[in-house]
Amino acid sequence: MADLQDIQVIDPGVDESIKKLTPERIERTINRVLTEESAARLQIYLDTCVHCGLCAEACQSYISRDGDPDYAPVAKVKDTLWEMVKRKGKVDGEFLHNAARIAFIDCGACRRCSAYCPFGIDISYLIMTVRRILNLLGVVPQYLQDTTNSHAVTMNQMWVQQDDWIDTLMWQEEDAQAELAGTRIPLDKEGAEIMYSIIGPEPKILAQLIANMAIIFKVAGADWTMPSTDGWDNSNMAMYSGDFETMGRVERLHWERAMQLKVKRVVMGECGHAYRGAVYDGPRWLGWTKPPIPMVHAVEYYYELLKSGRIKIARKIEEPVTVQDPCNIVRGRGLHHKLRYVINEICEDFHDMEPRYEHNYCCQAGGGLINCGPPWKLSRMKSNRIKADQIRETGAHTVITPCHNCHSGIEDIIGHYKLGCHVSFISELLVKTIEMPNAGEEA
Amino acid sequence: MARLLQRVGDDEGSDWMVDREEWNWDTGKKLVCDLRALQDRFDEVHEWAVSADGERIAAPVLTAPDVFRVWVNDSLWEGEYEKAWHLVFGPDGRLTALVRVEDEWTVGIDGELWDERWEFAWNPTFNRNGSVIAVQIKDNMEYTVAVNGRPWEQRFHSSRGLVVSDDGSHVAALVQVEPLAEADTVGFMEGTWSVAVDGMPWERKFINVYGPAITADGTHVAAEVRLDICDYTLAEDGVLWDNTFGCVWEPTYRNGRRAIIAPVRTGGSWTIAENGSPIWDSRFMQLWNQRVSADSEHIAAVAAPGFGLWTVVVDDRPWRSSFNDLVLPPVFSADGRRVAAGIRHDGEWGIAVDGETWAESYDMVWDPVFTPSGDRVAAKVERDGRFAIAVDGKVWSPWYEALWEPVFSPDGTRLLIRAVENGTYFRQVVPFDSTFQG
Numbered sequence A: 001m002a003d004l005q006d007i008q009v010i011d012p013g014v015d016e017s018i019k020k021l022t023p024e025r026i027e028r029t030i031n032r033v034l035t036e037e038s039a040a041r042l043q044i045y046l047d048t049c050v051h052c053g054l055c056a057e058a059c060q061s062y063i064s065r066d067g068d069p070d071y072a073p074v075a076k077v078k079d080t081l082w083e084m085v086k087r088k089g090k091v092d093g094e095f096l097h098n099a100a101r102i103a104f105i106d107c108g109a110c111r112r113c114s115a116y117c118p119f120g121i122d123i124s125y126l127i128m129t130v131r132r133i134l135n136l137l138g139v140v141p142q143y144l145q146d147t148t149n150s151h152a153v154t155m156n157q158m159w160v161q162q163d164d165w166i167d168t169l170m171w172q173e174e175d176a177q178a179e180l181a182g183t184r185i186p187l188d189k190e191g192a193e194i195m196y197s198i199i200g201p202e203p204k205i206l207a208q209l210i211a212n213m214a215i216i217f218k219v220a221g222a223d224w225t226m227p228s229t230d231g232w233d234n235s236n237m238a239m240y241s242g243d244f245e246t247m248g249r250v251e252r253l254h255w256e257r258a259m260q261l262k263v264k265r266v267v268m269g270e271c272g273h274a275y276r277g278a279v280y281d282g283p284r285w286l287g288w289t290k291p292p293i294p295m296v297h298a299v300e301y302y303y304e305l306l307k308s309g310r311i312k313i314a315r316k317i318e319e320p321v322t323v324q325d326p327c328n329i330v331r332g333r334g335l336h337h338k339l340r341y342v343i344n345e346i347c348e349d350f351h352d353m354e355p356r357y358e359h360n361y362c363c364q365a366g367g368g369l370i371n372c373g374p375p376w377k378l379s380r381m382k383s384n385r386i387k388a389d390q391i392r393e394t395g396a397h398t399v400i401t402p403c404h405n406c407h408s409g410i411e412d413i414i415g416h417y418k419l420g421c422h423v424s425f426i427s428e429l430l431v432k433t434i435e436m437p438n439a440g441e442e443a
Numbered sequence B: 001m002a003r004l005l006q007r008v009g010d011d012e013g014s015d016w017m018v019d020r021e022e023w024n025w026d027t028g029k030k031l032v033c034d035l036r037a038l039q040d041r042f043d044e045v046h047e048w049a050v051s052a053d054g055e056r057i058a059a060p061v062l063t064a065p066d067v068f069r070v071w072v073n074d075s076l077w078e079g080e081y082e083k084a085w086h087l088v089f090g091p092d093g094r095l096t097a098l099v100r101v102e103d104e105w106t107v108g109i110d111g112e113l114w115d116e117r118w119e120f121a122w123n124p125t126f127n128r129n130g131s132v133i134a135v136q137i138k139d140n141m142e143y144t145v146a147v148n149g150r151p152w153e154q155r156f157h158s159s160r161g162l163v164v165s166d167d168g169s170h171v172a173a174l175v176q177v178e179p180l181a182e183a184d185t186v187g188f189m190e191g192t193w194s195v196a197v198d199g200m201p202w203e204r205k206f207i208n209v210y211g212p213a214i215t216a217d218g219t220h221v222a223a224e225v226r227l228d229i230c231d232y233t234l235a236e237d238g239v240l241w242d243n244t245f246g247c248v249w250e251p252t253y254r255n256g257r258r259a260i261i262a263p264v265r266t267g268g269s270w271t272i273a274e275n276g277s278p279i280w281d282s283r284f285m286q287l288w289n290q291r292v293s294a295d296s297e298h299i300a301a302v303a304a305p306g307f308g309l310w311t312v313v314v315d316d317r318p319w320r321s322s323f324n325d326l327v328l329p330p331v332f333s334a335d336g337r338r339v340a341a342g343i344r345h346d347g348e349w350g351i352a353v354d355g356e357t358w359a360e361s362y363d364m365v366w367d368p369v370f371t372p373s374g375d376r377v378a379a380k381v382e383r384d385g386r387f388a389i390a391v392d393g394k395v396w397s398p399w400y401e402a403l404w405e406p407v408f409s410p411d412g413t414r415l416l417i418r419a420v421e422n423g424t425y426f427r428q429v430v431p432f433d434s435t436f437q438g
């Protein structure tokens, strides 16, 4: 039985919206999505599942909640999409309230369970279909919807105004220069090799990460640029709220900006879901099979710089560290070995989590979960006791999180379970450890 | 980089045609400036801007820590600024920069600053002959637009998407007309955005507005509007098209015909609609970046006929060839008979003209440029970090350290090269013959 506290959470984005729906609209919307948007793939998955339950042990929320069957991946589909199909869209408000909780809060679309299903059924895709339906009904947790609205207006996730963006880059350039003379953040440099794109929260609340990267680029002697206008944000919460039109608009702009800047590739900051949006879901919705221009995740880029000697480590971090393998770049892209190469270059004392690599548990913050905001925080914490156990066992003082959602999610877990450690992006460790050229010397 | 700041889908047109007749078209090479000396002379030299006629090159420079000045052809604007960036030569050849003085921003033009300054000013946008310059501004936490230095009276909660009519008589921008509290998702759906023309917003408010377009004489403005979660259409002067669509992209005016065209998604696939109704029979998985020929008779657009297949569609007929990475916005010849576009296929960049792909491929390509007669095509290309002009499928000029896009003389017999070699910026007019003679 699903957690009573969770069931009782009131979220105006869900509950107020449900009040406005008519049975006809619910039925019409569900059937439209089922027949027009996802018919073939959906039916294959639903027909293939043999209800064996092997996927259950894969899911951090099921394990963390002592094997409550309501949190098994197959149950999450059974209680949402399956019922919608079975009842031909004739479901009521209470059903949608529960479906929203399950689809937006209990499943982080991390895809761990697909690897455990003998048929490789993509539960995450089925859950995303539920989200699509709920989005078209206007039933989306308020905070997540607000980030989607921000994307729709500003093309970034955090309502960053165009002038604030330029201003932030300018003062980050000054901050970076205070650390390393001559560091620049070149704006709109047509023909640079690299366009660097980041996610909305960086200019808003973590601006020093931009300066960090400018320093790394400077030390590496990179030819790079950032756009001074919309298209700089590679993140995409619209992808997770089910507003695929807004998702597509954001991704189109991001890629067209790269084309206009005539760059050879896009390097993106440390984020997992943004990688998924910019490399997989976004391009595919728009008609591309892959990103039109190569995209390189920060982890791959750091690997390239360290491996080739373009940046060197002067002194390693001594305290024990561990790493959260972000689903979207590890299960999604296989970057785990490069990630460990980078960490071992920077840190003396690395302790892996168990299980790890593509088997690592999700942080329960990705998939738009953390963006659902304070009403749902306790639920996220309950759903990830296993992550707290994993971190505690490593004995690490620092959890390296090369993904913004993992970063915030694990910070919450550390606080909630009183683990006494802290989180860090790789760039924060790199600027502490790399060899800087002598002041004034050109990199 | 002025182009970058215009909205996606803008017609990059032939602004330079305005005074091209008057440029020096005598063949010969003129060394304009030794850029290496410049790097020694100043603490920092930022991104270059080059005038369309090639006579001038400019950059923001730092003459001391935190002291920005604007350098152009070996002389400096008089002023010293806290910041100077975004140097653009306007269509009339005047050099503009965004500058910060005493913590406030304004526009500098050939060394003279506008009288008024604001908390922020950005996105300078020009009319066709460059006599009108509009910028977005923020002043006392409110947003609006300043035209030739004078702000609109009306203030907004936010603003973006600035357009100026070709004749400079009207300016439009997307504006947020209602406040929105944090996380007010209900208020958002009631509509907080509109389009302001010369400061006056349309009466109707929308959930979202995108991609404004303005007629050449500025008398009409069109924009994409969002009416519901997944319900979009086009609006002109505040009046909606009769039909709505699952998604739309930015509109374009067909000036000669007083018509608006836009890509629309209907029944899960894309086509071009004019004044509300589809005008093409073909349907595509994707369709965008439509361009209209100068005579308004022809429409070319980038399309995906299938998943991962990209091509150009001209007047409802897709090219036979397609490309698997991308196709850049198409370019018409002046007479509208021919269409060319930059493409990327299997990771290699190239140029395709009327569906035929050049045999040579490059590390990067810039937009193809037709001769005035439309018979031949030139493009700036890059290989191994050096740049050249390729013509009709073959590298034609020498390779340079840096190069700006080629410009033809009005009669098409000569070509202007703006380039850097051995650290020196030069302009060179060469005969446009089958082989390069410089």
Ligand code: SF4
Binding pocket: A058, A059, A060, A061, A072, A073, A076, A106, A107, A108, A109, A110, A111, A112, A113, A114, A123, A124, A362
């Ligand atoms: S959270 Fe991950 S493992 Fe759990 S059901 Fe969702 S996709 Fe599967």
Ligand code: SF4
Binding pocket: A048, A049, A050, A051, A052, A053, A054, A055, A056, A073, A074, A116, A117, A118, A119, A120, A121
């Ligand atoms: S493991 Fe696969 S087949 Fe078994 S219940 Fe889960 S989704 Fe169904």
Ligand code: SF4
Binding pocket: A108, A109, A110, A272, A273, A325, A326, A327, A328, A329, A361, A362, A363, A364, A365, A366, A367, A403, A404, A405, A406, A409
């Ligand atoms: S936030 Fe990190 S761990 Fe969680 S789903 Fe995203 S990538 Fe995976």
